[in-house]
Amino acid sequence: MNDVVNSSPKAAHVQAAGVSLTGLRKSYGSNEVLKGINLDVAPGEVVCLIGPSGSGKSTLLRCVNLLEQPNEGTVHVGGFEATHPDVDIDRMRRKVGMVFQQFNLFPHLNALQNCTVAQTKVLKRSQAEADKVAQANLDRVGLGHLADRYPDQLSGGQQQRVAIARALSMDPELMLFDEPTSALDPETVGDVLSVMRNLAKEGMTMLVVTHEMGFAREVADRVVFMDGGVVVEEGSAEQVISAPTQDRTKEFLRRVLDPTHIDLS
Amino acid sequence: MAMTATQRARVSLNVQAGIFIVAVAALILATDWETIGASVFNFGKIGPMFPDIFLVGLTNTLVYTFLGFIVGLSGGLLLALMKLSSFPLYRWIATGYIEFFRGIPALLVFIAFGYGVPLAFGVSWNVTVVVMVSLGMVAAAYIAETLRAGLQAVPKGQLEAARSLGMPQWRAMVTIIIPQAFKIVLPPLTNEVILLTKDSSLIYVLGLTASQYELTKFGRDGISSLGAGLTPLLVAGALYLVITIPLSLLARKFESRSARTKR
Numbered sequence: 001m002n003d004v005v006n007s008s009p010k011a012a013h014v015q016a017a018g019v020s021l022t023g024l025r026k027s028y029g030s031n032e033v034l035k036g037i038n039l040d041v042a043p044g045e046v047v048c049l050i051g052p053s054g055s056g057k058s059t060l061l062r063c064v065n066l067l068e069q070p071n072e073g074t075v076h077v078g079g080f081e082a083t084h085p086d087v088d089i090d091r092m093r094r095k096v097g098m099v100f101q102q103f104n105l106f107p108h109l110n111a112l113q114n115c116t117v118a119q120t121k122v123l124k125r126s127q128a129e130a131d132k133v134a135q136a137n138l139d140r141v142g143l144g145h146l147a148d149r150y151p152d153q154l155s156g157g158q159q160q161r162v163a164i165a166r167a168l169s170m171d172p173e174l175m176l177f178d179e180p181t182s183a184l185d186p187e188t189v190g191d192v193l194s195v196m197r198n199l200a201k202e203g204m205t206m207l208v209v210t211h212e213m214g215f216a217r218e219v220a221d222r223v224v225f226m227d228g229g230v231v232v233e234e235g236s237a238e239q240v241i242s243a244p245t246q247d248r249t250k251e252f253l254r255r256v257l258d259p260t261h262i263d264l265s
Numbered sequence: 266m267a268m269t270a271t272q273r274a275r276v277s278l279n280v281q282a283g284i285f286i287v288a289v290a291a292l293i294l295a296t297d298w299e300t301i302g303a304s305v306f307n308f309g310k311i312g313p314m315f316p317d318i319f320l321v322g323l324t325n326t327l328v329y330t331f332l333g334f335i336v337g338l339s340g341g342l343l344l345a346l347m348k349l350s351s352f353p354l355y356r357w358i359a360t361g362y363i364e365f366f367r368g369i370p371a372l373l374v375f376i377a378f379g380y381g382v383p384l385a386f387g388v389s390w391n392v393t394v395v396v397m398v399s400l401g402m403v404a405a406a407y408i409a410e411t412l413r414a415g416l417q418a419v420p421k422g423q424l425e426a427a428r429s430l431g432m433p434q435w436r437a438m439v440t441i442i443i444p445q446a447f448k449i450v451l452p453p454l455t456n457e458v459i460l461l462t463k464d465s466s467l468i469y470v471l472g473l474t475a476s477q478y479e480l481t482k483f484g485r486d487g488i489s490s491l492g493a494g495l496t497p498l499l500v501a502g503a504l505y506l507v508i509t510i511p512l513s514l515l516a517r518k519f520e521s522r523s524a525r526t527k528r
Contacts, residue, residue, distance in 0.1 A: 067425055094431035104426035108444050118430035121440055163426075170430060 018043040018205060019064055019174065024073035026059055033059045034070070035229040041174075046206045048216035048237070051226035052252055057209045060226070061178050064207065065096045078173050094122060097167030101179040103159040105151040111138060111162045112147040115169040123170065130169075137165035141195045157188025161195055168199075175199065177208040213256055217241050225249045304494025311493050311500060314483070321476060322483035323504050329396045329465040329479055330508075334458055336401025341408025346438075348413050359409065366406035372467050375399045379471040392477050396468050404461055411457060415450035416442060448523055455516035459509045480504055 019041040026034040033056045041047045049057040062068040064075060066082055066089055075082040078095035105114050115134030119125045125133070138144045141161040151159055160180055167175060177196065181189045193215050200206055200219045210216060216223050216237055223240040225233045225248075233246045244250050268276070347359035366374070378399045383389050390398075419442050427437035466481035473482060480501040487497025 065429055067429060090428075090431045090433050093429055096429070098426075098429040100422060100426065102420075102422050104420075104422035106423065106426070106441055106445075108448070117440060118427075118432060121436055122431045166430070 018045070018078075019207060020074075020076040021060075021064070022074050024060070024063060024070050024075065026056075026063060026068060026070050033229050034063070036073070037226075037229075037231060039224065039231065039234075041205060041207050043173075043205050044203045045221045046200045046204075046208065046219055047222045047224060048220035049207065049209045049224050049226060050211070050213070050216060050240075050252075050256075051232075055226045056229040057226045058178055061176050061207060061209050064176055065093050065098055067098075090122070094170055095173045097164075097170060097172035097175040099160070099163050099167055099175065099177045099180045101182050103151070103156070103163045103183070105159050105163055105166070107151050110148050110150050111143065111154070111165075114151070114162055115166045118166075119169055133171075134165070134169050137168045138162070140168065140198075141165045142191070155188055156184045157191045160184065160188075160192045164192075164195055164199075174205045174207070177206065177210070179209050179211065181210070181212055211256065213241055213253070225252065227252065305496060305499060307493040307496045309493075310491050311487065311496055313491060314487050314497055314500060318480070318483055318487075318500065318504065321478055322480045322501065323507075325477065325479040326462065326465055326505075326508070329393070329400065329468065330458065330462045332393065332397040333400025333404055333461050333465065336397055337404025337408050337457070337461065338454075340401060340405030341412050344405055344409035345412035345416060348409065349416060363406045363409050366403050367410075371399070371403045371464050372470065374403050375467045375470050378402075392468070392471055392473060395471060396465065399467075400461060400464060403464065404457065407460070408454065408457055411450050411453045412446065415446035415453075418449050419445045451519040451523070452516045455512055455519060459512050459516075462505065462508050462512075 019039070021037055021039045024034050024037040024039075025032065035056075037056075037060055039047075039060070049060065051057050059068055063070045064077055064082070066075070070083060073083070078092060080087055080092040080095075082089070082092050105111075106117065109117060112131065112134050115137055116127070116130040119130035119133060120127055123130075135144060135147060138147050141164055143158060143161050143165065146154065146158065146162075149158075151162070154162065164175075164180075180196070181192050184192065189212070193212060196206070196208070196215070197219055208216075208220070218237075220237045222234060223237045224231055225240055225244070225246070227248050233240055233244060233249045239245075240249065241253060244253060344359045344362060347355040348363070350356055350359075375395070378390070378395045423441055423445065424437055427441040428434070432440065465479055468477075468479060469482045469485065475486075478486060481498075484498040484501030487493070487500075488495060491497060
């Protein structure tokens with residue numbers, strides 16, 4: 001893994017990326033969703049967050065780009081201390097791409113415009129340059145030929161790939177994926193995963209909340225299992241998914257990997 | 266003997282048709298057609314209304330409505346944003362404004378701006394300004410609620426997506442949220458214009474010169490000058506429908522379009 005980072009021509013640039021979370025806590029009223037999380041993602045690393053629903057993994061991801069404001073703890077991301085009171089959140093977010101479960105494409109803009117709007121309005125790129133970058137990223141996710149389609153003319157999997165291209169068009173140093181395939185029809189999941197697999201190969205730093213154990217096992221440098229707002233177990237994909245040490249991890253994996261299993265205990 | 270569902274439906278239809286025929290017959294018999302003909306459908310004497318009812322009355326109604334709508338739309342947008350603001354004072358001001366202007370008759374607002382403000386501040390406003398402000402301020406209260414509902418109808422994920430691309434709040438609103446909300450509110454907003462068109466008639470409480478008459482005032486003037494009874498008002502009423510029915514059709518078209526696609 002480190003070889004990939006060091007051999008990258010953008011190594012110095014990438015060095016600024018990466019995520020470091022320390023003592024992260026988040027509550028909604030009396031419901032504590034994150035109970036002191038420490039997590040580092042090194043530049044170029046792909047980390048998959050797994051765990052049962054309600055374990056806090058999506059909240060954790062949303063704390064990284066401050067869509068959720070943590071109550072306690074610090075978030076360092078892309079060279080910014082995101083939790084610092086004086087941080088320029090918008091500047092920080094330019095470096096952090098986010099892909100949502102529900103895609104959240106802008107329905108009044110076509111695929112190309114979805115990828116250009118923030119480039120022109122936020123990065124102040126010229127329309128011509130933004131179009132070029134957008135087209136390149138749509139090509140990258142295999143949808144260059146559908147650039148003029150509107151979201152409601154695209155399948156779920158295509159929409160999600162446009163959403164990935166939209167995030168990539170901002171040249172992020174880090175990509176966050178919040179259950180990117182959970183809302184998809186089974187037959188379109190593969191296309192999205194293969195786009196993500198390619199991204200990982202290109203050395204993109206990725207933090208992925210997912211239920212796709214096959215993807216996690218194949219692509220993740222590290223897998224983090226969360227339950228009840230804490231990190232229960234983390235390690236290489238091999239360790240966590242194939243040889244978990246904690247009972248909670250074993251139980252979760254048994255249910256996920258064998259959906260027909262019914263726990264009668 | 267019990268009836269089948271089809272038989273029951275047929276009996277129900279016959280009863281409804283019977284009631285209708287009896288009601289219409291009673292109305293026709295009870296009407297004093299001679300008086301009505303002379304005082305409501307007296308089209309022989311209304312010639313002098315034309316063409317000024319178009320050139321002045323209809324035109325002024327359209328102008329007043331348009332001006333009121335522009336003020337109402339801008340004010341309404343401001344109020345809607347205030348109502349959704351995270352700063353409590355803005356929310357309170359907006360809520361107070363909306364409740365106040367929705368709660369009092371528009372006529373009082375016209376009187377307040379037509380007579381009250383000039384008296385209190387010693388200014389004399391041109392009639393057009395009074396209409397624009399009165400109509401606009403009342404419309405703003407209603408439009409604000411419409412726009413707020415529209416803004417809130419845009420899924421939360423849209424704002425999150427825009428913000429996570431690094432757009433500041435205002436930019437996300439202007440570029441992503443408001444254009445989508447606008448499409449959602451087009452039908453109710455069109456209905457708002459219909460209400461405004463009718464409310465523009467309230468200008469009659471102000472002292473107007475002939476060139477400032479709108480449809481209703483023009484009709485009332487015709488009543489006293491033409492000796493055709495209420496017929497001039499009938500004409501004015503018909504011209505309101507000439508404005509409002511196309512708007513109503515337009516609203517329906519917007520509605521069916523937004524039901525089909527979000528674009």
